[in-house]
Amino acid sequence: MENQTYNYAIVRSFVTWSMIWGLVAVLVGVIVSLQMVNPDLNFPPYLTFGRLRPVHTNAGIYGWGIGVIFAAFYYIVQRLCKVPIWSDKLAKFQLWLFNATITASAVTLLLGYTTSKEYHEMEWPIDVMVVILWVAFSINIIMTILKRKEEQMYISLWYMMAAIVGVAILYLVNSAAVPVSFFKSYSAYAGTNDANVQWWFGHNAVAMVLTAPFLGMFYYFLPKTTGVPIFSHRLSITAFWSLIFMYLWTGAHHLLWTPVPDWIQTLAMGFSIMLIAPSWGSVFNGYLSMNGQWHQMRENYLVKFLILGITFYGLQTLQGPMQAIRTFSAFIHYTDWVPAHIHMGTMGWVSMICFASIYYLIPRIYGRELYSIPLADLHFWLTLVGQLIWSISLWIAGVLQAGMWNAMNSDGSLTYTFMETMVEMYPYWWARVLGGVIYMAGLVIFIYNIYMSVKKGEPTAVPTITTEGRA
Amino acid sequence: MWEKKPILLLVLATCAIMVGTIVTMILPFAWVNTEADRIEGVTPYTALQQEGRDIYIRDGCNNCHTQTVRPLVPEVLRYGDYSKSGEFVYDRPFLWGSKRTGPDLARLGGKYPDAWHYKHMESPRSMVPKTNMPDYGWYSNNLLDPQMIQRKMETLGFPYTAEEIKDLEGKNDMDAMVAYLQKLGSDIPWRDAAETTIVGDLVNPYADANQETISGWAPIYADNCAACHGPNMEGEIGPELIGEDYDDEILFTIIYTGITDGGMPSFSNLGTDKVWKLTNYIRTYQAEGSQ
Numbered sequence A: 001m002e003n004q005t006y007n008y009a010i011v012r013s014f015v016t017w018s019m020i021w022g023l024v025a026v027l028v029g030v031i032v033s034l035q036m037v038n039p040d041l042n043f044p045p046y047l048t049f050g051r052l053r054p055v056h057t058n059a060g061i062y063g064w065g066i067g068v069i070f071a072a073f074y075y076i077v078q079r080l081c082k083v084p085i086w087s088d089k090l091a092k093f094q095l096w097l098f099n100a101t102i103t104a105s106a107v108t109l110l111l112g113y114t115t116s117k118e119y120h121e122m123e124w125p126i127d128v129m130v131v132i133l134w135v136a137f138s139i140n141i142i143m144t145i146l147k148r149k150e151e152q153m154y155i156s157l158w159y160m161m162a163a164i165v166g167v168a169i170l171y172l173v174n175s176a177a178v179p180v181s182f183f184k185s186y187s188a189y190a191g192t193n194d195a196n197v198q199w200w201f202g203h204n205a206v207a208m209v210l211t212a213p214f215l216g217m218f219y220y221f222l223p224k225t226t227g228v229p230i231f232s233h234r235l236s237i238t239a240f241w242s243l244i245f246m247y248l249w250t251g252a253h254h255l256l257w258t259p260v261p262d263w264i265q266t267l268a269m270g271f272s273i274m275l276i277a278p279s280w281g282s283v284f285n286g287y288l289s290m291n292g293q294w295h296q297m298r299e300n301y302l303v304k305f306l307i308l309g310i311t312f313y314g315l316q317t318l319q320g321p322m323q324a325i326r327t328f329s330a331f332i333h334y335t336d337w338v339p340a341h342i343h344m345g346t347m348g349w350v351s352m353i354c355f356a357s358i359y360y361l362i363p364r365i366y367g368r369e370l371y372s373i374p375l376a377d378l379h380f381w382l383t384l385v386g387q388l389i390w391s392i393s394l395w396i397a398g399v400l401q402a403g404m405w406n407a408m409n410s411d412g413s414l415t416y417t418f419m420e421t422m423v424e425m426y427p428y429w430w431a432r433v434l435g436g437v438i439y440m441a442g443l444v445i446f447i448y449n450i451y452m453s454v455k456k457g458e459p460t461a462v463p464t465i466t467t468e469g470r471a
Numbered sequence B: 001m002w003e004k005k006p007i008l009l010l011v012l013a014t015c016a017i018m019v020g021t022i023v024t025m026i027l028p029f030a031w032v033n034t035e036a037d038r039i040e041g042v043t044p045y046t047a048l049q050q051e052g053r054d055i056y057i058r059d060g061c062n063n064c065h066t067q068t069v070r071p072l073v074p075e076v077l078r079y080g081d082y083s084k085s086g087e088f089v090y091d092r093p094f095l096w097g098s099k100r101t102g103p104d105l106a107r108l109g110g111k112y113p114d115a116w117h118y119k120h121m122e123s124p125r126s127m128v129p130k131t132n133m134p135d136y137g138w139y140s141n142n143l144l145d146p147q148m149i150q151r152k153m154e155t156l157g158f159p160y161t162a163e164e165i166k167d168l169e170g171k172n173d174m175d176a177m178v179a180y181l182q183k184l185g186s187d188i189p190w191r192d193a194a195e196t197t198i199v200g201d202l203v204n205p206y207a208d209a210n211q212e213t214i215s216g217w218a219p220i221y222a223d224n225c226a227a228c229h230g231p232n233m234e235g236e237i238g239p240e241l242i243g244e245d246y247d248d249e250i251l252f253t254i255i256y257t258g259i260t261d262g263g264m265p266s267f268s269n270l271g272t273d274k275v276w277k278l279t280n281y282i283r284t285y286q287a288e289g290s291q
C-alpha cells in the first residue's frame, strides 16, 4: 500500500513532545496565576513572576502551539501531496533542535537572559537556533510540496506556506540587535521605533503562528472528520488572501494612544475592523460545512472540539477588532480584560484545534483506536468550563478595574487610589486559579487517554502503517 | 493557477505580506526619532542608571509595570504628564509594557525619596500590605560588574567617564535600580508645570466632626501615609507628625500639593474630601499625642 511509505514516526515524536511542552506551559500558567494572588510563592532570583511569566507564554505558544503545528503538518503534507516527506534526516534533526531550543529558552529565561520583547524574549543565540529550526522545517515542507503527486494544493497548504514566509520575515526583522556578550544584546531600534517594530511582530505572531496554521489544520481535519467537504472553495480563496494581506497593517492597535504617530494607529484600527470579514469567512465556511451534519456534534467527540474551536475563533475575531477601537482601547488596554482575550484564543481556539488534531492523528499514526471516548468527552467539558471560568471572571475584572481607574469625583480628582483598585482584583484572580486547575485536570486526562491508547488501544480496523513508520 | 504552483504562491504571499509591512513598519522610520521628535533635556542613561534598566529587564518588571502615560485625563491625573516620543530615543529596547498589574512607572522619577525605594524594593508588603509585588531584597547582595557595564556603555555609544565606572565598584543591584527608577520620566520638567495650585478659599468642611467620626478615617492614613510617616506618625522616611502644630489650611495645602523637593508626594489625586479628612485626622491625633 502506498501510504505505508509515509513517515509517521516523526509525527509521533512531535505529538509526544508537544504534549509535554503543553503540560509545562499550563503548569507554569497555574503557578504564575497563584503568584499573582500570593507573592510569597515567588522564589528569587529564578522563580519570580517576572521571569516565570515569559516561560509560560513561550512554552505555550512555541512549545505547545508550534509543536502541534509541526506534528500536524508533517502528517497533512504527506497525505495531501501523496508522497513521503522530502528528508527524514532533516525532520529528525528538526525534532532534536526543536526540543533543544525550547529547553534552552526556558532555562535562559529563568536565568534572566531576556530581551523583554513579548513573545521574542529569548536572547540572540536562541534566535539563531530558531532561525535554523524554521529553515529546516520550511525546506522540508516546501520540497515535499514541490515533488507532490497531487497537482492541486489544498487550502491547508496555502495557509502553511504563507505562515512559513510570514514567520521568517517577522522573526528576522524583530530580532535585529547588537550583542554585548553571549547573553545580552541591545535592540537595533530605539524607543518608539522599537515599539512599532515589536508590535508589528507581536500581532503578526498571532496571525502567522496562532491563526494561519491552525486555520490550515481546521480546513483539513474538519472535512476529514465529518466526511463532508468544505462548503465553498471560492470563499476559502477570498478569505485566505484578504487575511494575509490585512493582518500586517494592524500591529499598532497594541499601541493606541502612545507616542506612535497617529496615522499608523488609525490604519491599524481600520484594518483591524476590516479583518472581521476574512476571519468570519472561515468561520462561516466551517459552520456551513456542517449543514445537515450537526447531529455529529452529539455523536463524534472530534467534531465538538473542532466546532467549539472555530466558535472561539469567531468570538476572538469579533472581540479583537473591538479592542482595536481607540475609545474602547482607552478603557480596557492594560487591564485584566486583555489576558481574558488572549486566553480565549490560546486555551479556546488554539488548544481546541490542537486537541482535535492529536485525537485525529493517534489512530492513524499508531494504528490504535482511542482508549476511551467518555474520557475524551470529560476532557472536552473540563476544557470548556475551565476556559470559560478563566475568561469570564477576567472580563468582569477588567471592566471593573477600568471603571475604577477612570472614576472621578466632582472636584475633578480621582475616586480611587491604585491600591484600592488593585485589591478588588484578588477574587477574580482566585477564580482564574480555579479555572486553570480545572483546565489542567482536563489536560492531564487527555494525556492519560493518549498514553493508554498507545499502550492498550484496540488495533484499528484497517492497519495503515507499520510500527517503524516508514517501511 | 497559483493553487498548482507552489513557488508562485510563496511569491504572491510574500508580496501580500510586504505591503502592510512597508507602510506601517518600514515607512514610520522616516517620522519617528527624527529631529522633529527631539526634546531638549532628554539625556542618555548614566552607567549606573543603564545597569538598573538592564536589571529591570532581567527580572521582567515590565510584566507588571508599564512605562507610557496616555493623553487621557484620568491617566494624566494619576501618573503625570503624558509621554512623548522624544523621551524614549535612548531606550533600547522600549519598555512600554502591555499590562498594569502594578502602576505605570513612566513618571516615577522624583516622586519618592531614595529611602522609600530602598525600603519598598526590599519588601513591598512592609509598605503596601496588600500588594502582590515580589520582594527584591536580594539585590543588595549582588555586586555590580563595572567592566561589563563599561562594555555596555561602549556598545550603546553613551558618554561616560572613567571615574563613573570606578564609582560602580562596591555598588549593588539595588543602587543601580534606584538610580534608574529616579531617572524615569524626569528629563522634562513636567513636575513644576504640573504643580498643583489651590484656587479659592479653604474651608474645613469637617470642622464640627466628632472624635468618633474622625477615628473612622484612620485607614486613609494607614493606606497612604503610614509607609513614610510610620503607623503612629512617629516618623521614618518622612518626619514625625506629632507635635507639629499647623493650622487647617496649611496642613491641607501640604498634603494636597506635597513638598515635592523634600520627597513628600502630592496627594491631590485623593480628592479634596479625603485630604480634608486626613487634615482633621492628623490634627486630632496631634492633639491626642501631645496630651
Ligand code: HEM
Binding pocket: A118, A202, A206, A210, A211, A250, A253, A254, A272, A273, A275, A276, A279, A313, A316, A317, A318, A319, A320, A321, A322, A323, A324, A329, A332, A333, A334, A338, A341, A342, A344, A345, A346, A349, A350, B098
Ligand atoms: C481579527 C482578529 C484579532 C484582532 C483585531 C485582535 C486585536 C487585538 C488587540 C487590539 C489586542 C491588544 C489589546 C490591548 O492590549 O489593549 C490584542 C491582544 C492579543 N491578542 Fe488579539 N485580536 C485578534 C485575534 C486574535 C487571535 C485569533 C488570537 C489567538 C490566540 C489573539 C491573541 C492575542 C494575544 C496573545 C494578545 C496579547 C498581546 C499582548 O501581549 O499584549 N488575538 N488583540
Ligand code: HEM
Binding pocket: A025, A026, A029, A030, A032, A033, A034, A036, A053, A056, A057, A060, A061, A064, A065, A118, A336, A338, A339, A342, A343, A346, A347, A350, A351, A432, A433, A435, A436, A437, A439, A440, B063, B098, B099, B101
Ligand atoms: C491553565 C491554563 C492557563 C493558566 C492558568 C494561565 C495563566 C496565565 C497568567 C496568570 C498569565 C499572566 C496574566 C497577567 O500578567 O495578568 C498568563 C499570560 C499569558 N498566557 Fe496563559 N495560562 C494558561 C494557559 C495558556 C495557554 C495554553 C497558552 C498558549 C497556548 C497561554 C498563553 C499566554 C500568553 C500569550 C500570555 C501573555 C498575556 C499578555 O501578554 O498579556 N496561556 N497566563
